[in-house]
Amino acid sequence: MTTVPQIRIADGVTIPQLGFGVYQVPPEETRDAVSMALEVGYRHIDTAQMYGNEQGVGDALKDSGLSRDEVFVTSKLNNGFHRRDDALRAAEASVERLGGPMDLFLIHWPLPTIDVDYLETWQAMIEIRDAGLTRAIGVSNFQVPHLERIIAETGVKPAVNQIEVHPYLTNETVRAYNAAQGIATEAWSPIAQGQVLGDPTISAIAERVGRTTAQVTLRWHIQRGDIVFPKSVTRSRVEENFRLFDFELTDDDIQAIAALNKDHRTGPDPDTFAYIPA
Known part of the structure; x- marks a missing residue:
């Protein structure tokens, strides 16, 4: 079986560098999708309360026959639960749906423009970790000022951003700050929702190394040290995305792909995003 590198994060916890994401996987399809990923060899699943499919992840884990400590499970706090008491209840609900404590629990968005301060939310996350509901805590979509503030106020660094x-x-500014603080970077939308797959630079590299443009892009992330969790419900793609560890890109390849940056977001701006689910 393919050996996926492990990255050490806070509190002595290690996380597989490659995982399986279930963003936009319909709840009724999640159990089968995660079961398929576990069969292929994935041992890291990334979900969120907002996705509405934690139960499917929990069911697949139960069905798998794997012991709970063999699979790393991440979930994220929904945007409507940023107040302390709400966050604690929401974490307990995630543990129930997932069938046991989480390995990593993240604040999904900082929501800096709403009336609930993300500092209160981070303090709640510390309580959630200390209560044993998760092994490690982190954040998602936090910009450098958000990170600086929670670290300065609590002395507790996120394990992951x-x-x-x-x-x-x-996103080099945030990646560099993460690295300087010992915060692991996880990359969501690692292939820009497919937008980079036809890029001529990536296509040329893929042709030279005999791989797909998706594999080349994911390998670029791996060699730069990012944690990635591509999503697909097609078994051939799930298998393809897992075959990243038997080839390497050159330093010139890494630099050429990085030079494609144009600060183009496929998702919301974390400084202004304020969506609260109904």
Whole structure:
């Protein structure tokens, strides 16, 4: 079986560098999709309360026959639960749906423009970790000022910051701050929702190394040290995305792909995003 590199994050916890994401996987399809990913060899699943499919992840884990400590499970706090008491209840509900404590629990969005301060939310996350509901805590979509504030006020650094990163948005300022603070970077939308797959530079590299443009892009993330969790419900793609560890890109390849950056987001701007689910 393919050996996926492990990255050490806070509190002595290690996370597989490659995982399986279930964003936009319909709840009724999640159980089968995750079961398929586990059969292929994935041992890291990334979900969120907002996705509405934690139960499917939990059911697939139960069905798999794998022990709970063999699979790393991440979930994220929904935007409507940023107040302390709400966050604690929401974390307990995630643990119930997932069939046990989480390995990593993230604040999904900082929501800096709403009336609930994300500092209160981060303090609640510390309580959630200390209560044993998750092994490690982190954030998602946090910009450098958001990170600086929660660290200064609590002294607790996130284990992970999950941010949008891909060749058209290399997000180097946040990645560099994460690295300097010992915060692992997780890259969501790693292939820019498919927008980079026809890029001539990536296509040329893919042709030279005999791989697909998706594999080349994901390998670029891996070699730069990012944690990635591509999503597909097609078994051939799920298998393809797992075959990243038997080839390497050159330094010139890495630099050429990074040079494609044009600060293009496929998702919302974390400084202004204020969506609260109904």
